[in-house]
Amino acid sequence: MSVTKSFTIGVSHDFAVDAKGHYEAAIEEICAQHPSLQFELMPFAEEDTPTAAQLDQYDGILALATRLNRTNLTGLRRLAVVSRWGVGYDRIDTEALTDAGIMLAITPNAVRRPVAEAAIALIFACSLKLVTQHKIVESGRWRSSLPGLGRNIAGRTLGSIGLGNIAGEMFRMSSSLGFGRMIATDPFASAAAARKLGVEMVSLPDLFRESDFLCVNCSLSAGTKGIVSRDMLKLMKRTAFLINTARGPLVDEAALTEALREDWIAGAGLDVFETEPLPLDAPIRNCRNVILAPHSLAWTEELARDNSRESCANLLAIAQGRLPGGIVNRDVIDHPLFQAKLEKGSFSR
Structure with a gap:
């Protein structure tokens, strides 16, 4: 299934520092197949905490160390999914995400x-x-x-x-x-x-x-x-x-x-x-x-490749109106706000 409407993904700014050279190939690969998916590096955020206004410029977020809480998730209307590059999500308030109609997906296979x-x-x-x-x-x-x-x-x-x-x-x-x-x-x-x-x-x-x-x-x-x-x-x-x-x-x-x-x-x-x-x-x-070890003992070439592919696949699924793997807050699936975002054509800008 192709993506026919624009779907803009914000890549958290810390990727440019902590994972530079390790995620770009997966983005290029997915964009070559689905040119309607647009990735852009998000602006620097103090303490890895973007504002609500910054977050709601995107349909999806590719997150590394991004902090998401009730303050910066309140009032969001556009953001549909956060795809975490990895499996730890202790920096993310999953209950606040669910209340905002936003899905969190991680990369357990990678x-x-x-x-x-x-x-x-x-x-x-x-x-x-x-x-x-x-x-x-x-x-x-x-x-x-x-x-x-x-x-x-x-x-x-x-x-x-x-x-x-x-x-x-x-x-x-x-x-x-x-x-x-x-x-x-x-x-x-x-x-x-x-x-x-x-x-x-x-x-x-x-x-x-x-x-x-x-x-x-x-x-x-x-x-x-x-x-x-x-x-x-x-x-x-x-x-x-x-x-x-x-x-x-x-x-x-x-x-x-x-x-x-x-x-x-x-x-x-x-x-x-x-x-x-x-x-x-x-x-x-x-x-x-x-x-x-500096929290990178598992950072192998294969992990970087597969984390990138799996996290991008999560984003692509939502852009195509499908549910991704690795869903954390499954309660969001039936949330009216999330369902509205998942409907075909809801990402047209």
Whole structure:
């Protein structure tokens, strides 16, 4: 189905800084097939928060780190869809979007494998003391300087806070790696889905007590913020590792810093932090038993390509009067404002 009416898409300004060279090919590809889709870079917005007037110049928004709240969504009449380049949407008030008749769509297919691979990479890097070994050679020393031996993962317990899209892929990939047990906690996961993955569902405290590698794979919300708390960290084995590739605020960073300094746990692998970029004076930088990455460990060539294609496909679907994949706020589908925007010809300007 072609797009016969003009459909203008605003590309959030941060793409030009944080993803330059990684999204343009997908836009060119889709525009070549559907010239009625028009993409334009949005003006710079302070703290990534466009005004309502800026947002309502577009039928769709391709968003990277855009902040959307009830203030800048109030009174919008034109905007129909926000397509998030990725899956995290903690900067977006989904209830306010729904009330405004605006759909939010994300890219679960694109991120599933890269983020799962990132978590597994950190598991191996932590267990084999990869960064420590690199620093020893870099400084001109040799293996006699190792502070201790690494550990094999065979027979260990792999745990996950969350059993959704990414965690499921991580467990599927890990099933042949020799873990003795795979466990998770997730109030929304079905027992049948867990059994299919070979995962045992346990309570949150038991997850912290029993995991040798505990991966954070849940979304950030009011209910999950700080879920990795001081009390929970105290339950972990001294030989265990914490891996976070989800969102920084899921972890109490001060408590984790204390845990690392005082050897409550063996170490951590972190791709995300409470404040990003990570401040130069952040105490966790000085912990000897942590591996740090700049929230880009999963940013592979394939992720950039597939995120761009999937997010553009979401926008194209709405322009053609269809529902996209990866819908977050499904309640909006029957909203009269959204239905009016979805009707054929509603994007004529």
